[in-house]
Structures are given as C-alpha cells and as structure tokens.
Amino acid sequence: MLTMKAQCNLTDAEKYFREHLGVGDYYMEGQSVSGQWFGKGAEALGLTGVTGADEFLRLCHNLHPQTGEQLTERMNNKRVTVDKEGNVHESANRRVFYDFTLSPPKSVSIAALVGDDQRIVKAHDEAVMVALRELQSYAATRVRKQGQSSWRLTGNVVGAVFRHDTSRALDPHLHSHCILFNATRGFG
DSSP, X not given: OEEEEEEOOHHHHHHHIIIIITBSSTTOTTOBOOOEEESHHHHHTTOOSBOOHHHHHHHHTTBXXXXXXXXXXXXXXXXXXXXXXXXXXXXXXXOOEEEEEEOOOHHHHIIIIITTOHHHHHHHHHHHHHHHHHHHTTOEEEEEETTXXXXXXXXXXXXXXXXXXXXXXXXXXXXXXXXXXXXXXXXO
C-alpha cells in the first residue's frame, strides 16, 4: 500500500525526523534507524549513503546541505488571506517534504519479521527502490513567468528512505518512509 502526506510545517518536519524517522521501534529508547539518501537530485547535492541529521534538517530549511545556500525561490512559510467577513486565515504556503509510505500486506510483515525471512525484507527494499525510480521519472517543477504557470519535467528528486519494522501499536509492520523534499532541479 502507498500513502502520502505532505509536511507543510517546518517545526513539525524537524520533530518528525527526530522523533519518528530516525527512531527504530516506536517508544523504544536508544534505538535508531539509518535512512539512505535517494535520487538524482540528492546525488547532485553530494548526498549518498546514510542520511545524516544535519543534512536532512538543512534540507527541511530549503538550504543546500553543504553550502547553506537557498535551494528554491519559495521561502514563505505562511500564506495570509482574508475572507468576505474580514476574518484573517493563515495556512501553510510551502511544503517542506512529502512522506510516501510503502507498506506490504500484514501477512507479508509477519512472514518477514516474525518468521525472520530476510528474503522478504530484501524484496520489500527492492520494491521500494523500483517504485521510487518510477516516481522520480515523473518529478516536475512549477514554472511561473509573466503571470503564467506551467510544469517542467525534471526527472530528479532529493529523497531519503527509512525502513521501519513496527507499527505504533508495536505490531510487526514492515514499511518504508520515502521522504521527498520539495526541491528538484529544472533544466533549460
């Protein structure tokens, strides 16, 4: 199963990394999960191998992980609008990242984790990579010029993959969080 959630709040994005993505089992102290960088965009930024906290958090701030330069034009965190009655509303204006979570059926999780069948875990990891490569091929950026808005295919993403093996209820639950940052490089 594939679920997706956009993370629009910078503080929540940082907290999600520290308290969820990098933690092994839910509610278990001292355990950690090492994410793995993914994507042509990540490679272009010099990100390979294990996902480091400093680089991840810089990306949350829309900054190049090594140089600290701003990655994309949009930095507004809030959009303020006024409705017909004069009420002011604030909403998120920039998506920090998208969390694509890939999960096999419960029976597969049980066979892999309770049955300790590493072949199934490996097959899950390979399926995640196939799905991400396919998703990356459709990556695009919005181009705004002279009051017009269009889309430009980029074919690259900046992502990190974190595999977990339990649910919040501490049941066996094989799943991978595929974090795709709101940054891609458009060419041309």
